Amino acid sequence: MLLASLLGLLMGLVMGLTGAGGGILGVPALVLGLGLSMTQAAPVSLLAVGAAAAVGAIDGLRHGLVRYRAALLIALLGALFSPLGVYFAHQLPEKLLMGLFSALMVLVAWRMLQREKVEAGPSDHGAASWGQKNCMLNQQTGRLAWTAKCSATLAALGAVTGAVSGLLGVGGGFLIVPAFKQLTDVQMRGIVATSLMVISLISLIGVGGALQAGVRIEPMGWVFIGASIVGMLAGRRLCAQVRARTLQVGFASLCVLVAAGMLLRALA
Template identity: 60%
Template sequence: MLLASFLGIGIGIVLGLTGAGGGILAIPALTLGLGWALPQAAPIALLAIGTAAALGAIDGLRKGLVRYRAALLMAALGLCFSPLGVRLAHHLPNRTLMLCFCAIMLFVALRMLLQSRPSTEQAYTIHSPLQKNCMLDPATGRLHWNGKCTATLSVIGSLSGLLTGMLGVGGGFLIVPALRQCSDIRMQGIVATSLMMVALISLGTAGGALYHGVTLSLQAELFIGATLIGMLAGRLLCKHLPAHLLQRSFALLCLGVCLYLFVTIF
């Protein structure tokens, strides 16, 4: 029981320090730390991630940072595709799922390392075919909705939902870089919007699992509660630590966990 609490606090601190993408470590904590299989760990990880993300989304809504229409569209499509991901997870071998998870962790780690470089902001300002798909209207400050923007957000939401149901990863690691490339929303707004979407998809997917018979053990309840406490502590700590140091530390942690997972698979 103590191990579940310690792991939850650790994951919560990482969530608070790094944002929604940090929730990707919840699955390794449950599979490696508590010895759960991925299909068993995914709903619990999603409950922990979703609840923590909801707290951040509420704060973003209070500050007017959330692009709630975009978040609702992406979340609605994500919830439509997450059952497909859940179905795939129950039909694919556990080794295949873990290899997919390792690939995602490697992607997250490399992205974090690139973001921690001083030239990152310049790299993100390079124009690409997708960069202007979703632009803010200078007159209103709101997104200019058109077919291209709607289609882009729909693809982001659908992929996030599929991966959420399949691997229990929340989707923050995908949403944030995608919105940075496809829109001119400021970073604070992207993170707040991502948190709202992650909360909706994660809690919706986990709720579906609970409806279909998944039960919460005492270990699971302790893990979820400890994650919330850790997340609040992480939000306080992040104000006193350099962003580049957090990004590099998180990237190295992901690389280490990814390597360990890969070794255990084979």
């Protein structure tokens, strides 16, 4: 139980510090640290990620940072595609799932280490130029302009996030945050808050699908979930005191190490 508490605390802490990316550490912590299988670990990780993300999302809603219409659309499509991911998770071999997860962690590490390009224009936080962004804020109202292109983009993002979430037991923040930066001119604080709301909704839906499929959460899993919420609260308090680049390099290095551990476990 102590190990479950420490691992949950670490995952929540990283999640709070990185703005949702730390959720990808949940499954490796449960598989490598607590000896669960991938199918056992996925719902525990999703519930821990969803509960911790909900804490951050509520804080974002209080401060008016969440783009809640966009979050609800992404979560709706995620809800439709998450059961598909859960279904395939129960059909694919354990070793293949672990290999896929390792590859995903390396991809997240690579994305994290890439230095962002600064472009001229009203928004400088994404790699796309001003004219290339699919979802733009209305300069008068400050809300997203809901064009057909914008709606289709967010719907597609929700579908992919939901399927990956159900398949591998991750919240999807590593997909949502860079996609929002690339395709919208929403500022970073709003992106993180919106991402946390989406993650909380999709994760809880994914947990429901897994429980329906017969997976049960053991007491050790509940300890991990509770500790992750505490870690999330601590991480959000500490994030302003740590340099962003230090967080990026540290998190990416941790992802590569954990990916190597997962791959060795899969090949054993």
